[in-house]
Amino acid sequence: MSDQIKVAFVGAGGMAQSHMGNLAAIEDVSIVGICDVSQERATEVAEKYSAAAYTEYRRMLDEVEIDALYVVVPPFAHEDAEVLAVRNGSHLFVEKPVVMNMDKGYEIAEAIDKAGVLSCVGYQLRLLDSVQRARRYLANRTLGMVTSHRWGGLPGAPWWRVMEQSGGQMHEQTTHQIDLMRYLGGEIVEVYARYSLRALGGVENLDIPDCQAAVFTYIDGAIGLVATSPMMRQGGGVSDLKFLVDDHILEWRVNGNTLMPDDDEEVTAEPQQTGTIDAAFIEAIRSGDSGPIPCSYRAGLQTSAVTLAANESARGGRPVAVPRV
Numbered sequence: 638m639s640d641q642i643k644v645a646f647v648g649a650g651g652m653a654q655s656h657m658g659n660l661a662a663i664e665d666v667s668i669v670g671i672c673d674v675s676q677e678r679a680t681e682v683a684e685k686y687s688a689a690a691y692t693e694y695r696r697m698l699d700e701v702e703i704d705a706l707y708v709v710v711p712p713f714a715h716e717d718a719e720v721l722a723v724r725n726g727s728h729l730f731v732e733k734p735v736v737m738n739m740d741k742g743y744e745i746a747e748a749i750d751k752a753g754v755l756s757c758v759g760y761q762l763r764l765l766d767s768v769q770r771a772r773r774y775l776a777n778r779t780l781g782m783v784t785s786h787r788w789g790g791l792p793g794a795p796w797w798r799v800m801e802q803s804g805g806q807m808h809e810q811t812t813h814q815i816d817l818m819r820y821l822g823g824e825i826v827e828v829y830a831r832y833s834l835r836a837l838g839g840v841e842n843l844d845i846p847d848c849q850a851a852v853f854t855y856i857d858g859a860i861g862l863v864a865t866s867p868m869m870r871q872g873g874g875v876s877d878l879k880f881l882v883d884d885h886i887l888e889w890r891v892n893g894n895t896l897m898p899d900d901d902e903e904v905t906a907e908p909q910q911t912g913t914i915d916a917a918f919i920e921a922i923r924s925g926d927s928g929p930i931p932c933s934y935r936a937g938l939q940t941s942a943v944t945l946a947a948n949e950s951a952r953g954g955r956p957v958a959v960p961r962v
């Protein structure tokens with residue numbers, strides 16, 4: 638690998654452009670190819686970075702020499718780009734949630750293992766100092782229960798409100814909370830979910846449930862509860878996690894405060910910084926050491942296994958075992 642790290646993108650939407658901005662600020666990283674099914678968007682964004690524009694990822698992967706591929710597309714659009722790129726020896730960054738069906742995820746995870754490349758999934762909350770402190774705090778304690786609420790508004794992207802395209806809020810958005818429930822609390826082995834459409838039925842083209850609740854069983858018998866909804870169209874909302882450990886409650890909120898009951902230490906609000914995960918991924922590529930990467934593809938796929946099991950449970954009305962990735 639030359640000193641320059643060459644990166645290409647599949648997807649040039651909102652989140653892809655956020656990663657591009659972060660990467661462009663890192664020395665010796667260049668964005669060389671950008672692919673989007675929208676020709677207009679691919680061309681416009683590629684011009685900004687003096688990159689080649691494509692509408693077909695196969696062609697881009699054939700023509701452009703890269704060290705790393707970012708795949709930042711809606712959940713339904715994960716096709717063969719990941720597998721083709723890693724077979725060529727490219728490192729891989731994939732935005733959450735990594736797939737809509739587990740078979741595709743296993744195929745990609747196996748291709749990554751076989752190629753021996755680095756992989757990273759965009760669960761950037763894992764890198765927050767408050768999350769790292771919570772992880773240390775929870776490590777030596779007995780976890781009883783975890784609860785999480787994510788009640789917020791309806792994102793504008795048309796694909797987000799279509800179940801077959803996004804997988805619904807539990808899979809698409811609340812995946813961040815569920816990933817932290819795993820990262821901080823341990824493996825989830827079973828899920829029972831109930832979903833309902835209550836207030837957003839009149840929204841055009843919407844077929845996702847707007848109220849989703851799930852009960853999780855952890856491998857050691859601890860219990861988790863998640864309640865999520867995009868019903869709050871006038872703004873406001875909540876995004877929190879509470880861990881009941883021994884006789885303490887550890888509370889964590891996005892952009893809020895974390896209370897560490899053992900030493901009464903309060904961590905002040907930390908803004909989410911997506912740039913840190915890009916910097917970590919590039920640092921790992923440079924050093925050849927996966928250490929800085931907070932979440933590998935396999936670890937990210939395990940979080941999707943939980944949310945896809947929740948969707949299956951809600952469809953079938955029964956508890957569903959979460960497959961071990």
Ligand SMILES: NC(=O)c1ccc[n+]([C@@H]2O[C@H](COP(=O)([O-])OP(=O)(O)OC[C@H]3O[C@@H](n4cnc5c(N)ncnc54)[C@H](O)[C@@H]3O)[C@@H](O)[C@H]2O)c1
Pocket residue numbers: 647648649650651652653672673674675678694709710711712714732733734759760761794809
């Ligand atoms: N980590 C985070 O905090 C975070 C935040 C926002 C979004 N995301 C994730 O990023 C992904 C993209 O979200 P977004 O907000 O950028 O969506 P978006 O709608 O803004 O952009 C998606 C882009 O993908 C393109 N696209 C669709 N299918 C494609 C295909 N087959 N090949 C190439 N391009 C294709 C669309 O034309 C669009 O430009 C989602 O999985 C989302 O969950 C993560």
